[in-house]
Amino acid sequence: MSSKEKREKDKEREKEDLKEEKRFFDGKRSFSIRELEIQDLAEVYNLGETCFRADLWPMLYRGWDEYEVTTMFNTDGDYCLVAENDEFEKGMDPDDERIVGFVLGTVMSKPGTAWSYGYIVWLCAHPNWQREGVASKLIDKVVEAFVENEGVRIIMADTDPSNERAVKFFKKKGFDQERQHVFLTSNIENNPLYSNLLHKSRAQALEEQYLKKIRRLAVGSSGLAAVKNQKRKNVNSKKNAQTAKQKKSKKKKKK
Ligand SMILES: CC(C)(COP(=O)(O)OP(=O)(O)OC[C@H]1O[C@@H](n2cnc3c(N)ncnc32)[C@H](O)[C@@H]1OP(=O)(O)O)[C@@H](O)C(=O)NCCC(=O)NCCS
Structure with a gap:
């Protein structure tokens, strides 16, 4: 020390x-x-x-x-x-x-x-x-x-x-x-007077979870569709630009 x-x-x-x-x-x-x-x-x-x-x-x-x-x-x-x-x-x-x-x-x-x-x-x-x-x-x-x-x-x-x-x-x-x-x-789970309330609220929670999932999927797929549309538009505009270019060069050659 x-x-x-x-x-x-x-x-x-x-x-x-x-x-x-x-x-x-x-x-x-x-x-x-x-x-x-x-x-x-x-x-x-x-x-x-x-x-x-x-x-x-x-x-x-x-x-x-x-x-x-x-x-x-x-x-x-x-x-x-x-x-x-x-x-x-x-x-x-x-x-x-x-x-x-x-x-x-x-x-x-x-x-x-x-x-x-x-x-x-x-x-x-x-x-x-x-x-x-x-x-x-x-x-x-x-x-x-x-x-x-x-x-x-x-x-x-x-x-x-x-x-x-x-x-x-x-x-x-x-x-x-x-x-x-x-x-x-009282443990509501085992209480015949109220246990149905628990089952009901659990069923509701499950349903909400399921709806959330569906909503998420729907948003996801519409997003995907939007991306696809955009891609399609991009490809088309590229094609149009190319054909316009080709037409122009053909005209030049004729002259
Ligand atoms: C009950 C409790 C709050 C007492 O706290 P503490 O600071 O030890 O009490 P004090 O020193 O102020 O005691 C005052 C008097 O209460 C009595 N007392 C306190 N604890 C005692 C015990 N374990 N046995 C016998 N008498 C007791 C005594 O008369 C004491 O006076 P003395 O020491 O001159 O004989 C403490 O033991 C504690 O936190 N317990 C757990 C939580 C709880 O039970 N909270 C209360 C309900 S929310």
Whole structure:
């Protein structure tokens, strides 16, 4: 190892020691809450993929996709917050995380009533950052925004009943009115009431595909006909020019 490499390694070790020391005294690492920005979208989506896992909570997993993040960012930007690691340095430690948690919320109002409800749609703390107060701070900030912006008085959150840590978390945050909610799903393919709809739409899609193909062929063949006509015209005009030339030279010879 060269002396330069050794110096860099020592520097890195020193930085790590400082981080450790800070963690030891603070007990927790430091992060800041801010609004979600466009450059965070991919990281938030990927973090959600690790949080809302199909093997643990299939309903959460099914609802989570990239459109969920981008749509909520567009429609409810004020209530989409991220927790950012204060010690993150780009390119320093490949295992270090920048975004360590997020909350995506919305406000629902019922027409004809003065009530509006703040709804915590998605909440996630990075697996390496759990029990460090990330979700707690995110909830505090989003509730603050709900109240300040829209005078919300009721906040709702939901999750799978088997998601014990989320249930414990929400209870700790004062969500004490628990109601069971039943989710039902139906695979339309095997549902005699609706399976015909699937067959119909598939048949329609096939028909459209077939018509597209025919249209493409028709355009192709008319194009071919046009090329052939042009070629024929070119040949004829060449022939005409040749016979005119021949006639001219014959006349000259006669003279
Ligand atoms: C639930 C979740 C958001 C909690 O995030 P977190 O940042 O670890 O939570 P906090 O550190 O702010 O915890 C605050 C309190 O909640 C409770 N809590 C959080 N995680 C807990 C756990 N695994 N077991 C028991 N209690 C827990 C504790 O009372 C904790 O306070 P304490 O650490 O002082 O005891 C996180 O585990 C997560 O991302 N889970 C996967 C996604 C999910 O379930 N989202 C919610 C539904 S959309």
